[in-house]
Amino acid sequence: MNANPQHDKQPLLPNRRQAIGIAGATAGLAGAAALASRFGRRHPVFIAANQRYDGPLTTVIEEGLLACGAIPTQFRDRRVLLKPNLVEPTRAIPHMTTHPAVIVAAAEVFRRWGATVTVGEAPGHVRDTRMALHESGVGEALLDAQLQFADLNYQQVAWQSNRGRYSKLKGLYLPQSVVEADVVVSMPKLKTHHWVGLTCAMKNFYGVLPGIKYGWPKNVLHHNGIPETVADVNCSLPRTLAIVDGIDCMEGDGPILGSRKHMGLLLVGDNLPAVDATAARIIGLTPERITYLALIANRLGPLADARIEQRGERWQDVADPFEILDQPHLRVLRDEPTGHFVS
Numbered sequence: 001m002n003a004n005p006q007h008d009k010q011p012l013l014p015n016r017r018q019a020i021g022i023a024g025a026t027a028g029l030a031g032a033a034a035l036a037s038r039f040g041r042r043h044p045v046f047i048a049a050n051q052r053y054d055g056p057l058t059t060v061i062e063e064g065l066l067a068c069g070a071i072p073t074q075f076r077d078r079r080v081l082l083k084p085n086l087v088e089p090t091r092a093i094p095h096m097t098t099h100p101a102v103i104v105a106a107a108e109v110f111r112r113w114g115a116t117v118t119v120g121e122a123p124g125h126v127r128d129t130r131m132a133l134h135e136s137g138v139g140e141a142l143l144d145a146q147l148q149f150a151d152l153n154y155q156q157v158a159w160q161s162n163r164g165r166y167s168k169l170k171g172l173y174l175p176q177s178v179v180e181a182d183v184v185v186s187m188p189k190l191k192t193h194h195w196v197g198l199t200c201a202m203k204n205f206y207g208v209l210p211g212i213k214y215g216w217p218k219n220v221l222h223h224n225g226i227p228e229t230v231a232d233v234n235c236s237l238p239r240t241l242a243i244v245d246g247i248d249c250m251e252g253d254g255p256i257l258g259s260r261k262h263m264g265l266l267l268v269g270d271n272l273p274a275v276d277a278t279a280a281r282i283i284g285l286t287p288e289r290i291t292y293l294a295l296i297a298n299r300l301g302p303l304a305d306a307r308i309e310q311r312g313e314r315w316q317d318v319a320d321p322f323e324i325l326d327q328p329h330l331r332v333l334r335d336e337p338t339g340h341f342v343s
Helices: 016-029 032-039 057-067 100-112 129-136 138-145 176-180 203-208 219-223 226-236 272-282 291-296
Strands: 043-048 079-084 116-121 148-151 157-161 171-175 183-187 189-193 197-199 239-251 259-269 308-312
Touching (some): 079 203, 197 272, 239 272
Parallel strands (some): 043 308, 079 183
Antiparallel strands (some): 157 171
C-alpha cells in the first residue's frame, strides 16, 4: 500500500531489506504493460462522516484501512511511522495541527495488528520540538499511550537519490526513522494553503525532511519549487498510507492563520494522490489545477473521479467548499469564478 510507483499495490509481505532486493531484481520488468495495469483500475478512498475526537476513532480508522485493502497480518513485526502535522502548534489554534486523539487511535490499530509504532515529525516552523509537542497536546497523549516520538528535525540522516526528479535536487536527506520504516503514514490536518491551495496527505510529507538540512521553514525545498519538491519527496519515500484528520479543519489563510471549519470527517487511503484529489473535491477545489497533484498524475496515482472508488460516504454527500484567499493563483483552482473567497 503506498503512493510510491516502485511498490504500488504489492502486498506487505517482504520486510524492507527484502523489498529493496526484490525491487532491484525486478526493475527491468517494469514497462508499459505494468503501467497500464497499475492505472487501469480504481483506487479506494474511505470517507467517514459525523466523527468526533471523543468518538470511536480506533474502530473507524480500522474500518477505513480494511475497506482500502489492508491485511492486518501483513503489518505484524513491521515498523510503522505515523507522521502528523505539527507545523507551528499553539493551544490557541488547535485546528492547525493533527489532533492527538486521531494519532493515538491510528497507533492503536497498527499495534493491534502487531506493528511497532513510532510517531515522528519535523515541525516546519519551530526549532523547539518539545514546545511543539507541548503546545499541540501530542506530547502528553503519546506519554499516556506509551508511544515513542522521533524528532525528525534532528535525527541522523541518510542521503537517498531523488526518485522523482521533478526538481533540481539530486537527492534527499531522510531521517533514520523514515529510512528504517516499512510503512510511513501521512496524518495531516485538512487545510487550505495560501500558496498551493490545499495541504493534505502529500504536502504533509514535507515534515519528514530534517530542518538541520533544509532549514525552517524548509527553505531549501521552497527555493526548489513547492510543487516539484512535494512530488519528489512522495516519489522517494517507502510504502505510504494516509489517515486524514478532517474533523476540525482550517479554511481561508491556511496552513497557519486560517479559521476553524468543522467537517466531522476522517479520510483513509492507500494512494495519496487519490486521497488528496478526493479531499480537494470535498473542499471545492479542482484536483487537476493543484500544481503538485497535476505533476504526479498518471505516475503516483489517479486524480480523475472515475478512477477513485469511494468507500464509506460519497465525497459529493459531504462536500462543503472552504473559503480561500482572494488571489489570482488560488481563484483558478475553483470551477466557479466567484464565491468562497476571503481577502
